[in-house]
Amino acid sequence: MNKRVAIFTAVLVSAVLLLSSVAMGATGAKDIKAFYRNIKIKVNGKLVDVGNTEPFIYNDSTYVPIRLISEALDKVVEWDNNQSTVIITDKSTSQTSQEIANKDAQIQNLTYQNSLLQSKIIELNKTIDDLKKEKEEKENADEYLEDYLYDEYSKWNDIKFNYKVKESSSGDLTLTIEFDKSDYKSEWNKLTERKIENWLNDIYDYVKDEFPKADFEGTIKDTDKKETLVSFEESGSKLKVKFYDSTVSFADLEDDLNYFYGSNLTKYSKNFGSLKATIEVEDYDDDEIYITVIVNTSKYGDEWDDVKDTAASDDWLYDIMEYAHSEYKDYIISGHVENSSGKTQATFSCTSSGRMKINWK
Numbered sequence: 532m533n534k535r536v537a538i539f540t541a542v543l544v545s546a547v548l549l550l551s552s553v554a555m556g557a558t559g560a561k562d563i564k565a566f567y568r569n570i571k572i573k574v575n576g577k578l579v580d581v582g583n584t585e586p587f588i589y590n591d592s593t594y595v596p597i598r599l600i601s602e603a604l605d606k607v608v609e610w611d612n613n614q615s616t617v618i619i620t621d622k623s624t625s626q627t628s629q630e631i632a633n634k635d636a637q638i639q640n641l642t643y644q645n646s647l648l649q650s651k652i653i654e655l656n657k658t659i660d661d662l663k664k665e666k667e668e669k670e671n672a673d674e675y676l677e678d679y680l681y682d683e684y685s686k687w688n689d690i691k692f693n694y695k696v697k698e699s700s701s702g703d704l705t706l707t708i709e710f711d712k713s714d715y716k717s718e719w720n721k722l723t724e725r726k727i728e729n730w731l732n733d734i735y736d737y738v739k740d741e742f743p744k745a746d747f748e749g750t751i752k753d754t755d756k757k758e759t760l761v762s763f764e765e766s767g768s769k770l771k772v773k774f775y776d777s778t779v780s781f782a783d784l785e786d787d788l789n790y791f792y793g794s795n796l797t798k799y800s801k802n803f804g805s806l807k808a809t810i811e812v813e814d815y816d817d818d819e820i821y822i823t824v825i826v827n828t829s830k831y832g833d834e835w836d837d838v839k840d841t842a843a844s845d846d847w848l849y850d851i852m853e854y855a856h857s858e859y860k861d862y863i864i865s866g867h868v869e870n871s872s873g874k875t876q877a878t879f880s881c882t883s884s885g886r887m888k889i890n891w892k
Contacts, residue, residue, distance in 0.1 A: 565589045574603040672742055673698040688722060690715040706749030713755040717783040723861040728772045731763050735770040784858055785812040792851050800843035806831040820859060822866030829871040839876060840891040848889055852881040
């Protein structure tokens, strides 16, 4: 059978008129003999769903729904009831352009949202990696604490320390701080017990923040003489510190005071002339330094008579006390000035807070 596919709706409309004369307002109708063969429609290689409107064959022609075919071909279908006319037109250019613009806007928005999500994923992955790394490091508490100590205190107060941390099976931490005292004798002697205690308490505070369930103890050792200088251990919620090295040398302070204030004193007054003095420093008590200033009056008696008990000599003694206080802030400083015969010329003192006083005899 020779089949012709009708893509215009006139015939279909006629058929509909014949079948539904009341709905279409027609006065004439006739019966037709149509054949149904489960006819399928394929447009541009794609099957079209015909729904309940099945194509049929009549007088060797195949009749299909005009709206279905037109819309499949991207056309606009309209029905003019007054003229009983099916109108098929192309979609308007403006409509198509607007649809394209809308689609482009949607694509841009989706692309932007996707970039934000990708950035968030990267950020979250980095956070996850950092947390994993931190967890792994904390699981190895000894290495974690050692890294922190080397980062923060690799050379504390000009002393190079080595840190060894041992973690017990129960998670407790033992810290051994080592240094060669023979290499850092003057630097170690300048440290007060209070300063060392404050340093160890800073370390202890960090340990309790990072490892709150771990008990903590340790020592500071001299690798030269194989001696323990300081031990410390957790007691309640505090760190108990014990010192074994009680010998403190003030030789460096004595050398500095003689270098800066033993001669060349005309900066205070020209009347000092070539006057020279010898300055001695000794450990008077655990927290007190005693300074003796010996003026060479046997050779510079006239110069001393001109400057003693003056503002210039006061400034000289204040500078001596201030320098000593800057080196040993937690110490009380006291002392006296004597002449070559050993007779006291003045006494002076400086509190640990830095308040100074001079009394001339």
